[in-house]
Amino acid sequence: MTVQLPAPAPATTAPVTPPPARRRRFGPAAGDQRKAGWLTYVLLAVAAFVSLFPLYWNVVAASHDATRVQQAPAPLLPGPHLMDNLSTAWNQVHMGVALINTTVVASVISISTVLFATLAGFAFAKLQFKGRNVLLALVVATMTVPPQLTVIPLYQIITDLKWTDTLQAVIMPSLVAAFGVFFMRQFLVEALPVELVEAARVDGANSLRIIWHVVFPVARPAMAVLGMLTFVQAWNDFFWPFIVLTDTGTPTLQVSLAGLGAGNHTVDTAVVLTGALISTVPLLAVFALLGKHIVGGITAGAVKN
Helix, strand or coil, X not given: CCCCCCCCCCCCCCCCCCCCCCCCCCCCCCCCXXXXXXXXXXXXXXXXXXXXXXXXXXXXXXXXXXXXXXXXXXXXXXXXXXXXXXXXXXXXXXXXXXXXXXXXXXXXXXXXXXXXXHHHHHHHHHCCCCCHHHHHHHHHHHHHCCHHHHHHHHHHHHHHCCCCCCCHHHHHHHCCCHHHHHHHHHHHHHHCCHHHHHXXXXXXXXXXXXXXXXXXXXXXXXXXXXXXXXXXXXXXXXXXXXXXXXCCCCXXXXXHHHCCCECXXXXXXXXHHHHHHHHHHHHHHHHHHHHHHHHHHHHHCCCCC
């Protein structure tokens, strides 16, 4: 005779209550979004004012005569002499010719630097060849050499080529920069997957097609940033153009500005500031055209896939 024991009752487990969420003391958690408060807008307004005030005062100073600009307190409202100062600055040093020369020089240097730096950066980032690290170290090491040390041999070369007072004397030494090569290499190391390059090779693409259809589209934000930085640097370059160019031959804008406003033992400050205003307008136009790509290039490395 077998005795059947009753089945044990299922054990009941008390519901586990999660511990109360700890209140963060130093801001929202990762991924949380919060609306900007009044303090954010105040700080942004102050930053915008500090950034734009020098440009505004440049416009104000260009609209007054030299006597009023040098008086204290300085003027804060526009005056009636803007058109007169613009005419004087434009005609005194042939500002139109200098503006065209500077545009040509800065544009050629920017395009050349972006092209060669992207090609070299791609080679250092994704191609395997002997001596790659040594060559990259040599390229970076050239950034530590002051440009003043290369002036004498470079000027001797320009003189032997009979390029003095010509635009190629300014363009040729700046066709590529070590900073651009290093900048593009660092960008392509993270932004360009090596699997994408290998897939293109498997599909039968040669090196030129890979560069045109794979490398350039990926590197476009960084190319825009590098182009803008190079354009601004070439536009504002004064040291080397002042050595090889003259203000009566083929001057750039900065060489022309060096002799602007000169008179009989005096300098017309208002005319000088007017010339500086003229030289600033093209840079603002370049930033307006490339601003979207510049911001995208700066933030591209901040997000991981």
